[in-house]
Structure formats: structure tokens, C-alpha cells
Amino acid sequence: MIDLPDEPDQPQLDQPELDQPVWHALSGPHAHLAIAEGRAVRYRPSVARFAAVPPHPTAADWTDLAEIVGDDEVVLFGRPHQVPAGWEVEQFPVVQFTAPTGFGSFQRDLIRLGSDDALDMVALVEETQPGPFLPETHLCGSYYGVRDDGRLVAMAGERLTTGGFTEISAVCVRESHRGQGLATALIEHVANGIVSAGRTPFLHTGAANAPAIALYDRLGFARRECDNVVQRIRRLR
Numbered sequence: 636m637i638d639l640p641d642e643p644d645q646p647q648l649d650q651p652e653l654d655q656p657v658w659h660a661l662s663g664p665h666a667h668l669a670i671a672e673g674r675a676v677r678y679r680p681s682v683a684r685f686a687a688v689p690p691h692p693t694a695a696d697w698t699d700l701a702e703i704v705g706d707d708e709v710v711l712f713g714r715p716h717q718v719p720a721g722w723e724v725e726q727f728p729v730v731q732f733t734a735p736t737g738f739g740s741f742q743r744d745l746i747r748l749g750s751d752d753a754l755d756m757v758a759l760v761e762e763t764q765p766g767p768f769l770p771e772t773h774l775c776g777s778y779y780g781v782r783d784d785g786r787l788v789a790m791a792g793e794r795l796t797t798g799g800f801t802e803i804s805a806v807c808v809r810e811s812h813r814g815q816g817l818a819t820a821l822i823e824h825v826a827n828g829i830v831s832a833g834r835t836p837f838l839h840t841g842a843a844n845a846p847a848i849a850l851y852d853r854l855g856f857a858r859r860e861c862d863n864v865v866q867r868i869r870r871l872r
Contacts, residue, residue, distance in 0.1 A: 650799060650800070651690065652797040652798060652799055652800050653713075653731065653733070653800060653837060653859065653861070653863075654690070654713050654714045654861065654863065655687065655690050655713040655714060656712065656713055656795045656797055656800065656802065656837075657676075657685045657686070657687040657711070657712050657713065657795060658676070658687035658688070658689065658690065658713070659797035659798065660685075660795045660796055660797050661676040661677070661678065661685075661687055662676065662687075663796075663797055663798055664796045664797065664798070665678070665775065665795075665796060668682050668683075668774060668775065670703050671703070672699040672700070672702045672703045673695060673696065673699035674688065674689050674692075674696050674699065675687070675688050675696050675697075675699035675700035675702070675703060676703075677700075677703050677704065677709055679771070680707065680769075681769055681770050681771040682769060682771045682772055682774055682775065683767070683769060683772055683775065683794070684707075684708065684709050684710045684767055684769075685709065685710050685711075685712060685795070686700060686703075686704060686709035686710065686711060687711060687713075688700055688711075688716065690714070692716065694719070697718075697719050697722075701721075701870055704868075704869075704870060705870075706869075706870065706872070707869070708867055708868070708869040709867075709868060709869075710767075710865055710866065710867050710868075711865075711866040711868060712729075712795075712839075712863070712864075712865055712866075713863050713864075714861070714862060714863060714864075715862065715863075715864045715866060716866065718866065718868055721870065721871055722868045722869065722870060722871060723868065723869045723870075723871055724866055724867070724868050725866070725867040725868075726864050726865065726866045726867075727841065727842070727864065727865055728841075728842040728862075728863075728864050728865075729839045729840065729841055729842060729863055729864060729865055730839060730840055730841075730842050730844075730848055730858060731837060731838075731839045731858070731859045731861055731863050732837060732838050732839065732840075732851045732856035732857060732858055732859065733800075733835055733836070733837045733856065733857050733859055734826050734830075734835065734836040734837070734854075734855065734856050734857070744781070745779045745780065745781060745820065745821065745824055746779065746780055746781070746782060747777065747778070747779055748773060748778040748779060748780045748787075748790060748792070749773060749778075750773070752773070752778075752780065752787065753770050753771070753773060754770075755786075755787040756768060756772075756773060756778065756780070756787065756790060756805075757769070757770060758787075759780075759787050759788075759789075759790060759807055759809065760805060760807060762809065763807035763808065763809065763810075764807075765804075765805055765806055765807040766804070766805065768805050772794065772805070773792065775792075775793060775794045775795070775796065775804075776792055776793025776794065776796060776801065777792055777793050777825070777828055778790060778791070778792030778793070778805070779791060779792060779821055779824055779825060780821075781812075781817055781820075781821070783812065788808065788809045788811070788812040788817070789807065789808040789809065789812060789817040789818065789821060790805060790806075790807060790821065791803060791804070791805055791806040791807070791818070791821035791822055791824075791825050792804060792805055792825060793825060793828075793829065796834070799834055799835060800834055800835050800836075800837050801829040801832070801834045801835075801836060801837070802836075802837055802838055802839070803822060803825050803826060803829070803836050803837070803838040804838065806818055806821060806822060806838075806847075818850065819850075819854065822854060823854075837859075838851065838856070839863070
């Protein structure tokens with residue numbers, strides 16, 4: 636495991652964990668959720684579509700990745716790889732943020748979500764489209780939500796976790812409940828839990844997602860200067 640920074644409220648933002656977070660998650664805290672072949676790893680298909688090869692992959696690493704990917708489309712996230720021939724690649728840029736300090740208190744009734752809430756969590760994500768969320772994504776970390784008259788209307792939680800960083804993910808609010816501060820309350824709650832665990836919160840969004848970028852700027856997240864991208868890849872047949 637990689638040692639935590641001496642001062643977790645001022646992380647070293649050149650951490651290699653932030654350049655290849657999927658690799659560091661599946662090689663570390665999330666190894667129990669991984670399928671591995673050689674040095675290639677991926678999440679179980681019911682958990683997430685993320686996969687990874689080492690920061691400097693060999694031809695053998697790509698062969699091993701093909702073995703565990705099969706016909707699935709998977710997602711590489713971080714510094715872009717030169718994907719070899721034989722793969723179909725779709726790539727787009729992301730903006731990565733870190734939160735070097737904790738947040739204030741929140742005044743919302745938030746509930747911890749788990750396996751019993753999985754169907755409702757997937758349905759909320761399908762309606763609001765914050766990004767992929769699968770039936771067992773909640774196994775990646777702690778997820779919290781807000782219910783109104785029994786209906787799940789907002790949620791956020793933890794996804795990628797490395798030695799020193801945890802990603803805030805699946806921040807979503809039904810359109811009928813926007814403008815009430817639910818996203819802010821959930822982000823603050825999840826971020827405070829990450830800081831309490833001795834890690835630094837980070838998150839990312841598509842480079843064209845202006846509303847999300849504006850929200851994270853307003854909440855005090857720091858944009859990290861990097862060339863991280865999402866690469867969706869599938870074996871050519």
C-alpha cells in the first residue's frame with residue numbers, strides 16, 4: 636500500500652494514484668472486487684465496468700486484459716494508454732478534482748444505502764444519468780441517500796478507493812427535488828466520511844459538463860492539472 640501524506644489536508648496532487656486510480660484501487664483496497672489475470676485487472680462485471688493494466692503495460696498485459704474482458708466493453712480511466720491494435724477505442728477528456736480539506740456540517744436527513752436499496756439506486760441513476768451504476772456498485776464503498784415518501788430522490792457515495800484517495804461518485808438528484816441543496820449535503824457528508832478515514836476525496840466529471848464543474852468549483856474542490864481521460868475499449872472480432 637502507498638503511504639498516506641504526512642498532512643492529509645494538503646495532499647501531494649502529483650500522486651500516481653490519481654493518474655491511474657483504477658489500477659491502484661484494484662491492486663489495493665478493492666482487490667476483493669477484482670478479476671485478475673497476470674497484471675491485468677477489472678472489476679467484477681456486476682460492480683463496475685472499469686479495468687486496468689499497469690502504468691507501463693507490456694504486450695503480455697494487454698493479452699491478459701483481453702482474456703478477462705472477453706466480449707465486454709470496459710473503461711480505462713486515468714492517464715491515456717496507447718491501446719494496441721485489436722481494440723476499438725472511444726476516448727474523451729475528464730476534469731479531476733480533489734478536496735484538500737473537509738467540509739462543514741449538513742442539515743439533512745441522510746440514510747445509509749445498501750443491498751436492499753440496490754434496485755432503487757440503479758433506477759435513480761438511469762433517470763438522472765450521472766454515469767454508470769450497476770447492481771453491485773454500492774459494494775465499492777459507503778453510499779447515502781434521501782427518500783421522500785419512501786422514494787429515493789437523491790444519493791451519492793464512494794467508488795474508486797486507493798491507498799490515499801477515495802472517489803465521490805453517483806451524485807444525483809431527481810429533477811423534482813433539485814434546488815433544495817441535496818447534492819451539496821450528500822457531497823459534504825461523503826467527503827467528511829472520506830477525510831475521517833484518513834483519505835483525500837476526489838471526483839471527476841466530463842470536461843463538457845459545465846453545471847457539475849461549476850458546483851464542484853463552488854464547493855471548494857481544486858481542479859487538478861492532468862491529462863486524464865476515459866477510454867472505452869472493446870476487443871475487435
